[in-house]
Amino acid sequence: QSMLTQPPSASGTPGQRVTIACSGSSSNIGSNPVHWYKQVPGAAPKLLIYSNNQRPSGVPDRFSGSKSGTSASLAISGLQSEDEADYHCAAWDDSLNWVFGGGTKLTVL
Amino acid sequence: QVQLVQSGAEVKRPGASVKVSCTASAYTYGVSWVRQAPGQGLEWMAWINIYTGNTHLAHQFQGRVTVTTAYMELRNLRSDDTAVYFCARDRFYGSGSPFDYWGQGTLVTVSS
Numbered sequence: 055q056s057m058l059t060q061p062p063s064a065s066g067t068p069g070q071r072v073t074i075a076c077s078g079s080s081s082n083i084g085s086n087p088v089h090w091y092k093q094v095p096g097a098a099p100k101l102l103i104y105s106n107n108q109r110p111s112g113v114p115d116r117f118s119g120s121k122s123g124t125s126a127s128l129a130i131s132g133l134q135s136e137d138e139a140d141y142h143c144a145a146w147d148d149s150l151n152w153v154f155g156g157g158t159k160l161t162v163l
Numbered sequence: 164q165v166q167l168v169q170s171g172a173e174v175k176r177p178g179a180s181v182k183v184s185c186t187a188s189a190y191t192y193g194v195s196w197v198r199q200a201p202g203q204g205l206e207w208m209a210w211i212n213i214y215t216g217n218t219h220l221a222h223q224f225q226g227r228v229t230v231t232t233a234y235m236e237l238r239n240l241r242s243d244d245t246a247v248y249f250c251a252r253d254r255f256y257g258s259g260s261p262f263d264y265w266g267q268g269t270l271v272t273v274s275s
Contacts, residue, residue: 086259087259089261089262091205091262097268098249098265098266098267098268099205099249099251099262099265100265101254101261101262101263104254104261104263105261110263142204142205144205144261145259146258146259149222150219150258151207151221151222152195152197152207152221153207154204154205154206154207155204156203156204157203157204157205
């Protein structure tokens, strides 16, 4: 049922930079801000990036977000073991619905 | 630290109803309900303005979900409603506001 498209998995080694893409359409990413959530298995999601590229207080600046047209991406630099989690993108859709990506499982090798 | 506390796990038969409560230590504007089926992504269900009580439901849940400031009720349960249900608080006013705090989640299992 996901209306945003994310790769199911991503991986990297400690210290590397990884990016996770999120693709949508003109009615969601194309016209509304994108938010990113981090979810550790068995826990609730946590807001990581909001309004395309804003970090809530307490989120390290290793995490950054960007948006262009109908796509967005999350970048994690200086990868650490605690970054291993599921990452979800989300955007409001003009059909008056929130849409999420299917989630990307990040593995730190 | 803002906390959203939800009610405990439930096991229901197909066709039954379930109520999941959510209590926040501080509100901003609205609260959404989001569910996650096992091994799946997040799915938005509904939103309520905690000051006016106005609600907005996702199309696929209209007629089957009721949301109040205290709980979310899902009726006529099916096996594919088995999921963890979360409440989540709006960060700021306006549609498209991200969710800055989430409840711990409530597992609802639908099984005969």
